[in-house]
Amino acid sequence: MTLFDEPPRSETASEQDDHRVRVKLIVAYDGSGFHGFAANHGVTTVAGTLEQALETVTQSRVSLTAAGRTDRGVHAWGQVVSVDLPADVNLSEMQHAVNRICRGSIVVRDASVADHEFDARFSASSRVYRYTIVNRPAPDPLVASTAWWVEQPLDVRSMQLACDPLIGEHDFSTFCRRPKSAAGDEHSLVRRVIDAQWTVSESERTALLRFQIEAKAFCQQMVRSIVGTMVDVGSGRKRAGEVAAILRAGNRSLAGHIAPPHGLCLWEVHY
């Protein structure tokens, strides 16, 4: 279990039998109240809470597979989960019951029957993450839980320029936390970035800078580490032209600080 978005296939698939149906859920959550995504004994996690709600509602053992295991504090709007449920489940009633149990902290936005082959993690063709920055002299308490407040003025044009070298297939060692594993193991941190861009969304209240990045898969802390580096570029601590060399160097100490988790959101997953 080494790569962030692509660990070995879980046992869920083999539990599939004729009395169960594979279900695809689209799930949103506010990551603030959870100790990360993956079920973990003794702490409240997104997967643990959702599995428990699904078990209560379906009165059966449930084990889910997700498109992306978001880190502690990271939000999701379009997390995708595959799960086998009893074949006689009424999806609409299940959805409402799960949402009632989770009381708004996790929301099943959509539930549909999927092919037996469907696997939220392995069937995904790409993931889209968004990172939001509120860039103003004083913080905005009304977006404090979903946007990173950066005080110093950021030059979005340079940050946009700094996106270019990231597009395509590269070794992202510079921007990734190397997975914990037995000494000597080699793990590829090569990933293919399909698109990366900054947009400014002006609300009446606050200008929000939004970074959107799409890749087949991501390694751990990759988006937050890229955003931290981009903010160094936007504030003039690094030049946009340096990013290509920083990426090639494969040296984590050259990247910027890792941006905090609460600005990050798993936006959607494509299949």
Place this chain on the structure above:
Amino acid sequence: MTLFDEPPRSETASEQDDHRVRVKLIVAYDGSGFHGFAANHGVTTVAGTLEQALETVTQSRVSLTAAGRTDRGVHAWGQVVSVDLPADVNLSEMQHAVNRICRGSIVVRDASVADHEFDARFSASSRVYRYTIVNRPAPDPLVASTAWWVEQPLDVRSMQLACDPLIGEHDFSTFCRRPKSAAGDEHSLVRRVIDAQWTVSESERTALLRFQIEAKAFCQQMVRSIVGTMVDVGSGRKRAGEVAAILRAGNRSLAGHIAPPHGLCLWEVHY
């Protein structure tokens, strides 16, 4: 102390002396973490927290006056506060220090010297409140702390029609909590509404319905009670044409349920 936005003048004004300067603060806060606005022993309030931070920073006793005493759970983007501070205060440093102490839950957006006559409450010519509704089949966890989730589809056109009878000077007894006071007291709940309207702001994620209402002053729970009634209109439980009669009746039981506080925000105050 009877009216929501206009209680008798506090003693702050009389404390004014030559060694103090009157300061106008524009203040934003997330109301979720506070037991309302007004300082209250033993519980964490917006005014109590802000006064304490100002006292720590200026090393002097501080007593503030605010444009609107928001209820528990209500947010503010443009609350205005007047306060007398030592004449040698450096406003920019004070602002930064207070924001550091309040750690993002309360943010002083602007601090400026005001006339000795300036009183955040009595000098105000009007207040603008906003109420946000997220209207979709499932809740949106990423706006759960600042928008009221209404599940049943709302007809915004009827809700807009229902605004018309509110404009102008009326007795708002139907929509207001009658202030606690000695028996037999008569309190006017006549208020002048300058503007009231609904807009739909389509984000990529969620359609937000926004109610904006401006009045010289409001009585307690007025906006939330009006919003509750409007939602009854939007969902078909009441007709837009009934609102004029409901307003005239002066009978609270005819109004809709009071909308929850977390959708409400004191948006700005005009002087």
